[in-house]
Amino acid sequence: MYIRFLVSLTLLLGLFFVNSNTAAGQQVGVCYGRFGDNLPSPAETIELFKQKNIRRIRLYSPDHDVLAALRGSDIEVMLGLPNRDLEQVASSQSKADMWVQNNVSNYVDDVKFRYVSVGNEVKIFDSYSQFLVPAMENIDRAVSRAGLGDRIKVSTAVDMAVLGESYPPSKGSFKGEVMVLMEPIIRFLVNKKSPLHLNLYTYFSYAGNSDTIGLDYALFTASPGTVSDPPRSYQNLFDAMLDAVHSALERSGGESLEVVVSETGWPTEGGTSTNLENARIYNNNLINHVKNGTPKRPGKEIETYIFAMYDENVKQTPPDVEKFWGLFHPNKQPKYEVNFG
Template identity: 40%
Template sequence: MLCLIQAQGMASQAFSLLFLLLSAIAVSDAGSIGINYGRVANNLPSPDKVVELLKAQGLTKVKLYDTDATVLTALGNSGINVVVALANELLASAAADQSFADNWVQSNIAKFYPATKIEAIAVGNEVFVDPNNTTNYLVPAMKNVHASLVKFNLDSNIKISSPIALSALQNSYPSSSGSFKPDLVEPVIKPMLDFLKQTGSYVMVNAYPFFAYTDNSDKISLDYALFNENSGVVDPGNGLKYYSLFDAQIDAVFAAMSALKYGDIKMVVSETGWPSKGDANEIGASQANAASYNGNLVRRVLSGNGTPLRPQDPLNVYLFALFNENQKSGPTSEKNYGLFYPNEQKVYNIPLTQEDLKSGQPTPVNVNTSQPPVSSEVSKTSVGQTWCVANANAGEKKLQAALDYACGEGGADCSPIQPDATCYNPNTLVAHASYAFNSYYQKNTRGTGTCDFGGAAYVVSQPPKYGNCEFPTGY
């Protein structure tokens, strides 16, 4: 999950609400939303329960990272379309030995199909950045697996592709200058695209605006990264105007494909998401931002609109990921991309289907049960002012962690609660946290989901009072 795309500075001013207006309308040729079901964790529900969860959420497309028999069996007769994966460590064998590919397809695909609606096989994952240097095996493995599908009469129903990271691009800004790295073009990119074209398949792309933003937060507007209102940026190469970093990233790949004369190949976004928690240096990783990105993205996809470069092609996207995964390596963010906790409780609430949009489900709205209920009278859309205060029942550890975040990465104005400052007294954790939480809440225009902090805060309709401290009502 790498993204090296660069972008120029953008101001977060008012911009056209066209895609938000269109997203409220059910369109017959709307794009599709699926979800990545990763299992690098020791506390996840059983596959049977996961299938029940997917069905309860109206999700009809799931992408796996292997061909686990228990999972594929649970998905049988569920009506859920499935993408499975041939792991990177099997590429060399699949490339070198047709009989290996035949046996793999027989044991992992034909055995479960059609009860399990396998619609595609991801041969490898981000192979070009695999530290084991498996790039040269990719296309031969794809061809052998496809030949195996032909033997089992499955090639007309199951596509072959391979997810690529945006790090495969040499140039990505502006989008119109998108190009692949020269050392990849002849050995693997062109042969792979040629194979996809011949077999009627599509390219899979893993796109993460989060990485571009966190690495370039001084140049990239957070609103631009989250699909929020912004003034947009014009691509000087083609004159198209972009209102989201996601669109710019996708069109950079389209431009790179077109430069190689493969502009007619379709695309599926095989991974994209935003972490709800991160390390101190992972700027922008927060529950509120994750809910905004994923919620706005779903609306964007279900609107039926394509990108500025391909406006007529609906987007098909797999969100990353279904669960937080506690055994993933790397920074804290890697463990916190999930829409759900392992106990199946939502990390935040976003629409996932057209039915959700029709019902007017908001985005983002946190549903953590430890948060005191918020009535309609104190929502952002109600008449009158609201404030955010600390939940004393959340516990000292959670309050302190949330306070540290609000005053640090969250950007709250915490100077009034420093020693000898106007709101230092009363010198209690609840009082200081309340001030910091409210500062963050007001700074973010009282947006839904910005007064939660994992259940450590909640909204009130009366101005808080701690000593002689006055709580601000806006910035």
């Protein structure tokens, strides 16, 4: 997840039972983080994905045991290229070609790759930020050289911290200082007709501003019209945050871009309003909601990935709440019921 707990104050926006017969669950994937010393094997985990009919997965790095387990599964894959590899891939087209050969081409006959997501939440002050867009370009060329350009889209994942203004959603805009990175990202995505990947957590916005944001608004349980933004109104924080990003993109030449919500979820321990019931409410409401689009883009299903398959007990990133986002216990039993149908 690699998200930051400190959320911009401008974000004041006011188990496991699966039914495979509806489109709602099919639009929602699950992120498979692996910072745990007690987790089931990749083979067991992919079998659990198949048993529960979870049809999309986000991987943060190209672990070959996981990729091998995905063979023949028909699960669509968002494959991450980690931040630590950006400089190497950006520095050499041959290294980018080799990365795609080793981690994509060698598996593509029986693994359904959907995206390569290059970097995760890269900040302008990160030492490797200068390598992000060149790495995206090199990976995209490598994908095309491998004959996969019509099957696999290249993108990157950002978080809500890129916004300077987000309330009301129609006023959404990027921070001026991040445009040195966002402008080339947007140009690349528009040119390639790739979606922007967005890590969107109503939990962190709520937890950082619980005096002004209602829990019901963060959990999809508020009354209609909780936030007015004429001619639209908002009943939940998820839509408001996503439409703020849509507005920011429109102001920055990215009005044609779709946004894939590459992470979202609710933790069960470690912070404000963290418990099994709130996590159950959030994720079930999320699954039912994303098939309907947002007020700004109604009727357009939102491709979404829930964080995460398991709790990650050895995660070092503060705060402690980062460890407790799992849908399943290490014994593969559900922590709470989530209805994908």
